[in-house]
Amino acid sequence: METPLALTIGVLVAAAAYLLLARDLPRVLLGFVLLGNAANLTIFAAGRIGTMTPPLVEYGALALTADAANPLPQALVLTAIVIGFGLAAFALVLVMRAHAEFGSVHAEDMDAAEAPDEPATQAPSPPEDSIPARREAA
Amino acid sequence: MHAPELILLLPLLLGIAAAIVVACLRPAQAAPVGAATAAVCFALYLGLAGGAPVSAAFWAVPSLGVSGGLRLDGLAALFALLITGIGTLVLLYAGSYLKGDPRLTRLVVLLLVFMVAMLGSVTANDVITLFIFWELTSLTSFFLVAYDHEKLEARKAALQALLITGGGGLALLAGLILVAIAAGTTSLTGIIAAREAVLAHPAAVPAMLLVILGAFTKSAQFPFHFWLPNAMAAPTPVSAYLHSATMVKLGIYLLARFSPVYGDEALWQGLLTWTGLLTALVAAVLAFRETDLKRVLAYTTVTALGTLTMLLGLAPELSAMAAVTFLTVHALYKAALFLTAGILDHETGTRDASALGGLRGVMPWTAAAAVLAALSMAGLPPFLGFVGKEIVYEAAVAADGGAGLIVLGAFLVNTAGVAIAGLLSWRIFFGARPATPKAPHDPPIAMLAGPVVLATFGLLAGLAPSLLGGWLLDGAAASILGHPPTTYLALWHGFTPILALSVVTVLLGALLTLFWPRLMRGLQASRALDRFGPGHGYDRALAGIVACAEATTAMVQHGSLRGYIRLLLLVAALGPLVVLIAYDGAAWPADPVLDPRALAFGMIAAGAVATAIARGTLAAVMALGLVGFGAAIVFLTFGAPDVALTQFTVEVLLVVILATVLLRLPVHGRDTRTTRQRSGDAVVAVVMGSSVALLLLAVLAAPFDPRLGDWFGQNSVPGGHGQNVVNVILVDFRALDTLGEIAVLAIAAFAVIALLRGVARPLRRGN
């Protein structure tokens, strides 16, 4: 069962990468969430999968039975899921905040909206001239 | 707390307490309070000096093998007395010198902190404490040099001093750590006791070189000497205190401290001797190019530091006594001369040596102090300087290798010293008196006290050198040697060849004084010295670093988010791919059996693809939910009910808020990439996905080590009283991790609340 799960994770990562490269931030955010899912499944798979028995010690016994699932990746993934939610919520707030500030959810627009402020916030210095020029070239 | 702990800690605590008190005082009161504190500390050390070493341990981190404490032996006592004694006079002087300056309070606070840092450095008995206080001296020096912070020159000088001594400090830290590892202890006494182990360690030579580098930068040895004259941008009291008497001697102190360990090493001796001699000669020549009194004094200080370094490089039996004597002599006369230079600047309005002369009549007390100090500097009997010079010559003559060269070098350096001493006394206070910007007269007693006391002490100590020697200097030399010294100080050694050398030195020096203006102009005309000096190299290096940083920033920080992510993804994808292919690591796990649970995999894959190519936001969010629920089913069917439950709940919440929030944003949810961009991105995505899948397959094909999971499975009930192993791991075995994770969650929640304050409203209006 590990081979198909690995291939599935590959598809998940590819989809996440495709979304991360999008120009609008909501899609980038969805890419993040997919990447988080892929990471969780990777940790889960790396601890080896196959059994259906949960890692619960039977009543009266002292240790897990041999066919129980590996408990360690489960503990890691469990907290990672909740943290992942926190990350997604935080990223969502950043998107909202950016939209409120710039009126756009496109990274390039925000960059452009920032540009006119630059001379005011920073003292004019030689590298100021070169960076925007390189940005346009990029 | 026992007596030794208290007594060694007291001056440090007193200094800090005084700094805090002074910070609340008006400028006029600051300097007297500071001077009184330094005087109390001086009295304390006076009571301790000359006795047996006192030591006290304060802190220890046994798990790191680190322990720390303070120790006052002969060497530390000598330094502590110089620091507090000269500190008292300098603080007194500063109050009068900077009278009416509103920043005086700040200066006194900084000087007190600096004094504490110096005392901590010289009384530290472990390399960690030593290093911390050492760095604190560099930091306070930065602020003191930049006292006139509105002047570009002062800021540049402060930064230069900080970069050079701070860079040397980093080298020192590395060196000290290597030494401590080799010795198996951080204690200085322990390191000296473990001398063989330190020298036998494979990294012995790099460790020694790093320690030397730290000392050389601090003590302004060639090629790092240029920062010291530039640091003369500081107010004169600061220059007198930091840059002649104390801080620059810290490097010498360090070399002396490590002398018992390295003193017999040929590399150590060679490096110290020849670098010291070169430094002394270079600085002696450069001193003649200057007309600014302070810069002249700064270069002669570098000369003295070079001489000291050279002495420490000679076989310690001979040179230890010479080094501590010359160090004391120099601290006394140089601080006195700096303070007189400050008086001249203060009273006449100029520090240009070529514009001053004949001041004896209007400033008799200043003249007397300057002449006394200069005579000591010139090394004339019966001053302590004479004793110092004689013993330096003795050590040089007795050097093992290259004695002729060393004596010649010492002779040239001493001759230059005599000439400069003549310049500072005879040329300035005698002869014709040119007009000065201000009408000069003797300064108030607070300013005169310093030079007069120091110069007089130089005379008195010279008359009875054995008193000073037996009480203080023998102990200091013993710290360097590891046993009591065999040479003793005396004013009169009889008619020896060394006396003849001294006479020639003085005569030639006096001749140089006569021809000083011509010599000075000739050397100033030589531009080559400006163009090829290490100071120029420093400027080039600094400019190069800035240019390199600018170029790197422009290249890496191009500002395109897509560009950043693409680069990240490609590096992350190609790294594992290259390794897998190059090392033939690609492998396939051997379990091609499929069962119905694989349907959930299909659900995840379909959901992922659908999310990626969905046209609208809502469709994408729904597809994302499919992925999440698919993952939850995977967890459930593979024996992870806890994880499955968590995933289900989180997925529901996530889909709800994503749908609500994203649909409220007044934008159409279409992907705005061009077809071309999309196909390019798809290629990157496929490369990334394949890389991860191949890597994961290789991981899964490797044999699995179940020990960790088994351990938790076996210890959960006996150790954690819980049958749900996952929960026991979370709340018991790895509870600290979990605590950190919930702290992160709480912080994220606070961040969300803070970021959305005031944003949610305009957003809704737009809706």
Next chain:
Amino acid sequence: MHASLILRVSAPLLLWVPLVISFYLLVRGHNAPGGGFVGGLVAASGLVFFAMARGQTAALAVMRLPPASWCGVGLLLAAGSGFLAWLDPSAGYLTHRWWFPDLPVKLPLNTAFIFDVGVYLVVIGTITAMVFALVAED
């Protein structure tokens, strides 16, 4: 948000059933599937759905303290539970202690449960704070 009549009427059910379940998950979590993370998530979902049906003001009234305070109380509980470890001076921070008092019913008193309650409260506080802030209402 205009909740349907059915939703509004069934709101108490949507609140109290998850809360009871979540508490059950929390208590039994040490020996069976459940625990602070899962329990906290279930309770938070209950509160979120109640807020959708009856409005955030009503949900906040049920919670009594603002969500951020729940986070704070939870963190304090979790961090504080570790200090009891020092009843035994040689034990490290967060080494949980267990007492089995001699009572007719089996009652294992332990600091691990206090820690889990802390996790539970932080999760509730975090999720509700984020969702209420993100899904702000008119």
